[in-house]
Amino acid sequence: xxxxxxxxxxxxxxxxxxxxxxxxxxxxxxxxxxxxxxxxxxxxxxxxxxxxxxxxxxxxxxxxxxxxxxxxxxxxxxxxxxxxxxxxxxxxxxxxxxxxxxxxxxxxxxx
Amino acid sequence: xxxxxxxxxxxxxxxxxxxxxxxxxxxxxxxxxxxxxxxxxxxxxxxxxxxxxxxxxxxxxxxxxxxxxxxxxxxxxxxxxxxxxxxxxxxxxxxxxxxxxxxxxxxxxxx
Numbered sequence: 001x002x003x004x005x006x007x008x009x010x011x012x013x014x015x016x017x018x019x020x021x022x023x024x025x026x027x028x029x030x031x032x033x034x035x036x037x038x039x040x041x042x043x044x045x046x047x048x049x050x051x052x053x054x055x056x057x058x059x060x061x062x063x064x065x066x067x068x069x070x071x072x073x074x075x076x077x078x079x080x081x082x083x084x085x086x087x088x089x090x091x092x093x094x095x096x097x098x099x100x101x102x103x104x105x106x107x108x109x110x111x
Numbered sequence: 112x113x114x115x116x117x118x119x120x121x122x123x124x125x126x127x128x129x130x131x132x133x134x135x136x137x138x139x140x141x142x143x144x145x146x147x148x149x150x151x152x153x154x155x156x157x158x159x160x161x162x163x164x165x166x167x168x169x170x171x172x173x174x175x176x177x178x179x180x181x182x183x184x185x186x187x188x189x190x191x192x193x194x195x196x197x198x199x200x201x202x203x204x205x206x207x208x209x210x211x212x213x214x215x216x217x218x219x220x221x222x
Binding site: 002004033041042043045048056090092098099100101102103104105 | 143145147152153154155156157160200204209210211212213214215
């Protein structure tokens with residue numbers, strides 16, 4: 001158990017809809033990262049937050065947005081969903097040591 | 112542009128054999144090189160990591176070899192076991208917020 005929690009575990013929705021994925025980092029970790037992993041694909045970095053502020057942006061679509069709240073939990077919002085957005089979405093957190101600890105992921109299925 | 116190139120894409124090894132996965136990078140600013148192990152349906156988990164001030168790090172059956180001049184690093188799994196069958200990702204990081212993953216290697220250790 002990495003100490004990072006993600007909800008929900010599974011999400012099934014329709015094209016055009018909007019969903020919110022939630023992540024709680026390990027206790028004390030200020031950084032939160034979001035990744036997308038499509039079937040049999042590598043990890044695509046989406047975005048990083050540090051203590052509530054956006055720190056780095058990767059290949060995140062304009063339809064996607066994220067935020068980190070004062071209690072350090074983070075949410076990833078995906079809107080106008082397309083079939084191709086079906087994937088595993090991982091959240092990771094890190095502290096001063098730099099090591100990233102991954103949550104169990106949210107499996108999103110867009111029908 | 113892919114910051115970290117990983118090979119091979121897949122690997123089949125007999126039980127007891129040595130598994131070798133290679134990664135190469137271009138950006139000399141990288142200062143932290145972790146390897147992650149991911150089982151199906153789970154989040155990646157940190158396996159072993161190295162910083163560029165050492166050329167090798169060993170933890171049990173897992174060894175990272177690091178060649179700074181060649182900008183390459185590799186993971187060696189000695190005495191490979193069926194339980195090691197998983198996808199392995201190398202990564203490279205600098206500034207605690209520039210984190211890049213390789214494309215992954217699917218390892219299958221045959222009994």
